[in-house]
Amino acid sequence: MVFLGSCSSDDEEYVAIDEPLEFTVPSNFPEPSYDLEANPPTKFGFELGKKLFYDGQLSANGFISCGFCHEQRHAFTHHGHQFSHGIDDLEGTRNTPAIQNAAFMTEFTWDGATSHLDLFPIIPITNEVEMGETVTNVVNKLKADKEYQKDFSLAFEDGEINTENFLKALAQFMVMMVSADSKYDKYVRNEAGGDLTDQEKEGMELFEQKCSSCHSTDLFTDGSFRNNGLPPNPQLNDVGREEVSGSADDRYKFKVPSLRNVEKTAPYMHDGRFGTLMAVLDFYDSGVVDSSTLDPLLKQEERLGIALSLSEKEAIIAFLNTLTDNTYLNDERFSEY
Ligand code: HEC
Ligand code: HEC
Structure with missing residues (x-):
């Protein structure tokens, strides 16, 4: 899909050619679940999505961008924050998850509040403790901005600044955010730089035996919601998936998180209760509590x-x-500056 986007403003004339971006599925990954044909990433669509991701105008006070909570060097988590922390210093109740390989995921947020990546940004924008804004206001702010008028005209055939194109651009940015170049990836793909030490190999075998039924495939999640036995946090009483499904069978079930880049995404769990991976493993070893929804895999010994x-x-x-x-x-490609 190559088309001409042109737009003239004052005495300047732009003629720029948009071009499709190649989306490559890593050979050790499953097929993407995102419908790439319905919203094929293009150079200008992606660039626009990136600009929006880092733009504080998406929030009511003009300061909280998506990138404020999702920092690249921590795999797009909010380093040092147990809970999300947004507008007017208000705190949410959940830990900011990584953004990576979103094109391969089917449900988003800890409880799966949405299965549409395109619709996702509406949640943080309208959340009163995150960005506290309305999508209509955001679109109006963008419409009043000369640069965005140009950006949208280049990225979309109809050139409109509207909710649909706004969401499509953000999705194009997130769809391209693929993490598949770790030492482990090089090991499984037999590439240079993929030599695992004996200890790493031992860890991999243990992981395959004890962890990979939930943290499965090379995405390191099966995308399901499960109760891994965390004692419920009495202050928050977050019921997890039940919030979305309304079913008591889903109480305390949370999305199995991917473990890619996990070294960089502390603190851990939906409420950020553990500061280190050792604390997580101590929990699996001796902290799991029983309940009617505890995953059967954690009751086998x-x-x-x-x-x-x-x-x-x-x-x-x-x-x-x-x-x-x-x-x-x-x-x-994903950096703010
Ligand atoms: C105030 C901090 C904050 C801001 C700002 C924020 N997020 Fe998030 N993000 C979170 C938290 C917390 C969650 C988990 C929410 C939950 O589980 O209820 C999340 C979840 C996500 C997820 C789902 C990840 C997954 O694997 O389930 C995506 C994608 C995402 N955010 C993208 C965005 C985008 C795009 C924006 C800007 C429009 C944005 N976020 C703004 C804190 C934030
Ligand atoms: C029964 C399924 C299941 C098994 C088995 C399992 N996990 Fe998990 N894991 C989960 C779920 C669900 C969560 C999220 C729980 C929450 O936040 O409420 C999680 C969270 C984590 C986290 C936190 C990640 C983050 O981003 O916050 C780490 C690290 C982790 N698991 C590692 C492991 C390791 C290592 C093993 C094997 C020793 C293991 N898990 C076994 C289901 C499982």
């Missing part, structure tokens, strides 16, 4: 949880660190 010795925990952590993708964390 004589005791609850997953028994792990200290050296096994260390090996698993060494393996998890091989999922750090420095190419992604430093990729200038």
Whole structure:
């Protein structure tokens, strides 16, 4: 899809050619779930989406951009914040998850509040403790901005600044955010730089036995909602998936998170309760609590949880660190500046 976008303003004339961006599926990944034909990423659509992602105008006070909470060098999580922290210093109740490989995911947020990446941005924009704005106001602000008038005319055939194109541009940016270049990826694809140490290999075997039924495929999540036995946080009483489904069978179930770049995304879990990977493994080893919705996989041993010795925990952590993708964390295509 190549088309001409042209637009004249005052005495200047632009003629720029948009071009499709190639979306490459890594050979160790499943097929994408995002409908790339309905919203094919293009050079200008992606660039516009990136500009929007880092633009504080998307919030009521003009200061909180998507990138404020989703920082690239921490795999687009909010480093140092247990809970999301947005407009007027208000705090939410959940930890900011990574944004990566969104084109391969089918549900978004910890409880799966939406399955449409295109519609996703409406949630943080209208959330009163995140961006506290309305989509109509955002679109009006963009319409009044000369630069955005040009950007939209280049990125979309109809050139309109409207909700649909606004959301499509943001989705194009997020769809292109693929993380698949860690040491582990190089190992499974037999590429240079993929030599795992003995400890990392031991950790990988332990992970395959004990963790990969939930953190499955090379996305490191099966995309399902499960209760992994965290003691409910009494202050928040976050019921998780039940919030969306209304079913008590879903109480305390949360989306299985991908573990890619997990070394960089502390703190961990939906409420950011653990500061280190060792604390997470101590929890799986000895902190799992029973309830009617606890995942059966965590009730298979004589005791609850997953028994792990200290050296096994260390090996698993060494393996998890091989999922750090420095190419992604430093990729200038996704950087604010
Ligand atoms: C105030 C901090 C904050 C801002 C601003 C923010 N987010 Fe988020 N983001 C979060 C939190 C917290 C969650 C998890 C919400 C939940 O589970 O209820 C999240 C979840 C997500 C997810 C889902 C990830 C997954 O794997 O489920 C995506 C995608 C995302 N945000 C994109 C955006 C975009 C795009 C914007 C700007 C329009 C944005 N965020 C603005 C904090 C923020
Ligand atoms: C029964 C399914 C299941 C098994 C088995 C499982 N996990 Fe999880 N894991 C989850 C779920 C669900 C969450 C999110 C829970 C929440 O936040 O409420 C999670 C969260 C995590 C997190 C936090 C990630 C983040 O971004 O916050 C890490 C790290 C983790 N698991 C590692 C492991 C390791 C290592 C193993 C094996 C020792 C393991 N998990 C076994 C389901 C599972």
